[in-house]
Amino acid sequence: xxxxxxxxxxxxxxxxxxxxxxADASTVAGGSCPFCPGHEAETPPEVYAERDPAAPAxxxxxxxxxxxxxxPALGPxxxxxxxxxxxxxxxxxxxxxxxxxxxxxxxxELSQLPLEAVERMLRAGRERSRDLGRDPGFRYVQFxxxxxxxxxxxLEHGHAQLVALPLVPTxxxxxxxxxxxxxxxxxxxxxCDMLAGERPEGRRLIRRDDEMAVLAPxxxxxxxxxxxxxxxxxxxxxxxxxASLRALARALKExxxxxxxxxDAPDYNFLVHTAPCRSPRLPHYHWHVEIVPRLQPxxxxxxxxxxxxxxxPPEEAAANLLHVEI
Amino acid sequence: xxxxxxxxxxxxxxxxxxxxxxADASTVAGGSCPFCPGHEAETPPEVYAERDPAAPAxxxxxxxxxxxxxxPALGPxxxxxxxxxxxxxxxxxxxxxxxxxxxxxxxxELSQLPLEAVERMLRAGRERSRDLGRDPGFRYVQFxxxxxxxxxxxLEHGHAQLVALPLVPTxxxxxxxxxxxxxxxxxxxxxCDMLAGERPEGRRLIRRDDEMAVLAPxxxxxxxxxxxxxxxxxxxxxxxxxASLRALARALKExxxxxxxxxDAPDYNFLVHTAPCRSPRLPHYHWHVEIVPRLQPxxxxxxxxxxxxxxxPPEEAAANLLHVEI
Numbered sequence: 001x002x003x004x005x006x007x008x009x010x011x012x013x014x015x016x017x018x019x020x021x022x023a024d025a026s027t028v029a030g031g032s033c034p035f036c037p038g039h040e041a042e043t044p045p046e047v048y049a050e051r052d053p054a055a056p057a058x059x060x061x062x063x064x065x066x067x068x069x070x071x072p073a074l075g076p077x078x079x080x081x082x083x084x085x086x087x088x089x090x091x092x093x094x095x096x097x098x099x100x101x102x103x104x105x106x107x108x109e110l111s112q113l114p115l116e117a118v119e120r121m122l123r124a125g126r127e128r129s130r131d132l133g134r135d136p137g138f139r140y141v142q143f144x145x146x147x148x149x150x151x152x153x154x155l156e157h158g159h160a161q162l163v164a165l166p167l168v169p170t171x172x173x174x175x176x177x178x179x180x181x182x183x184x185x186x187x188x189x190x191x192c193d194m195l196a197g198e199r200p201e202g203r204r205l206i207r208r209d210d211e212m213a214v215l216a217p218x219x220x221x222x223x224x225x226x227x228x229x230x231x232x233x234x235x236x237x238x239x240x241x242x243a244s245l246r247a248l249a250r251a252l253k254e255x256x257x258x259x260x261x262x263x264d265a266p267d268y269n270f271l272v273h274t275a276p277c278r279s280p281r282l283p284h285y286h287w288h289v290e291i292v293p294r295l296q297p298x299x300x301x302x303x304x305x306x307x308x309x310x311x312x313p314p315e316e317a318a319a320n321l322l323h324v325e326i
Numbered sequence: 327x328x329x330x331x332x333x334x335x336x337x338x339x340x341x342x343x344x345x346x347x348x349a350d351a352s353t354v355a356g357g358s359c360p361f362c363p364g365h366e367a368e369t370p371p372e373v374y375a376e377r378d379p380a381a382p383a384x385x386x387x388x389x390x391x392x393x394x395x396x397x398p399a400l401g402p403x404x405x406x407x408x409x410x411x412x413x414x415x416x417x418x419x420x421x422x423x424x425x426x427x428x429x430x431x432x433x434x435e436l437s438q439l440p441l442e443a444v445e446r447m448l449r450a451g452r453e454r455s456r457d458l459g460r461d462p463g464f465r466y467v468q469f470x471x472x473x474x475x476x477x478x479x480x481l482e483h484g485h486a487q488l489v490a491l492p493l494v495p496t497x498x499x500x501x502x503x504x505x506x507x508x509x510x511x512x513x514x515x516x517x518c519d520m521l522a523g524e525r526p527e528g529r530r531l532i533r534r535d536d537e538m539a540v541l542a543p544x545x546x547x548x549x550x551x552x553x554x555x556x557x558x559x560x561x562x563x564x565x566x567x568x569a570s571l572r573a574l575a576r577a578l579k580e581x582x583x584x585x586x587x588x589x590d591a592p593d594y595n596f597l598v599h600t601a602p603c604r605s606p607r608l609p610h611y612h613w614h615v616e617i618v619p620r621l622q623p624x625x626x627x628x629x630x631x632x633x634x635x636x637x638x639p640p641e642e643a644a645a646n647l648l649h650v651e652i
Binding site for chain 1 (some may be wrong): 328329331332333337338386400412413414460470471472475477479496498500504508514516519520546547596598616622624625629630631632634635637639
């Protein structure tokens, strides 16, 4: 009815969860975490790492590491799924699901790591987005992070994820269609116009440099939803150059630190919104990062309507974030 | 960009929350709950009640009671909101937000109440849907329930809610469009076809009588998502007659009891999907109830893509629900 796909992934039920209620995080921190140095053999072989060139793959001595997810939502093509039949559509769950282990430190939250570590995480995301994006079977790479149990994380050790999909997600299609309609009407990029409009007034703008703007968007879905938008037009995250990536790392680290201080270390999701794989440069779409603090669960009104109720106006959120001391 | 509205409702920040971590539910149960008998003066005056005819309004002696929400997401028309200006759209937050207090018992979960109480809750929802639906300012009435903190409930005392909206929610529009496309192609209702298709095979069907079918839908968004669909075609919940309402109460009570037993009393949302207010009978849309257990939070993949990852195939969920002893 709605055209939205569901990934049925029963094998993921077997995955460990050290953030479930009752799990003993200290035991995990004490030695059984598969993402900690010395446990490289407990993950699938790494597909990317930043490490001492003298150290062999899948050994300690790394500062960031990307491995296939042990319990992937999507995987390599196998036997074709039987067709759904009748009313129902079904297709093979073809894709890739990778984990970026951000740091060798077990319990560190991203904003508490040095700038270089934040940059490494983002670089790993960019490199893997580029590589996965070359596969003609993939149409979209979703780069995201779940921090904390309320944001859907199941392991405590700081990590981000990449899911390569065989189709463009509905949420991205909706966003791109909206941006394309605006572009057709005006000839301009709606995100560029948004940044230009925020500049003089500044009531929703939290931070801006030559590379990146941080703002509380109009109509935020949840309290303190915050976006990082590149100041120059670019539709694809994986085209980001090193200077821009460093600026993104600075903006991200500072924004997460502000949220952490203001909201007492909230759980959050970090989402990269970008153009589909191998798109030409799109004049009307603009990649960006959305940070979604998870202060309260999605309730029935939101499930039923697709609208959200937000008790925090973006202007007030921006002022609070701007004035917190970090 | 996406056409989805956000209700900015700063006044709701002031609402009490006895399900927040740290709140002492026993204190609330012990006498300070505004939904308990004897506390009628702590809510706005009732707009509907089932009570002893001798007892005056807003006094004890009721078995179900509907009151305006003290902290409404939407309210009566006031001064018109200033236009958003430039890129942004804004409109007055006109609507209604009511609470159905299901029972005089503080801690009872719906499935543990007598059938008559479940029926009273549904009847209150139908009567208020009818009444709110007559207001020409309202286009949709969302009838729903949040049970438990993970489902967004802030008060422990069992209650459901109605939000009357000045426009049709995006989620309902999407669903109605999908159903209309199917109807145009085939001349039939997709929900009626779904029920007809489930009958012989029965692998996703959990319960069926002359009035209501209970099933695990194809492509459920979360583990144990369960739908209750009227066996006879009808597009509007508020047209339901008393016999059908009683059958819905039976199906709902039994389904919630199965979920409660199987999943250890999970938090859940109950959502009525129905046609917009004052629609004629729509041949291609079919009202129904969606029950969404909230076993795990929505994670970054879901926020980013609009797709979901579900570790529980619907056929397995249906078998587990069917075989649990209640």
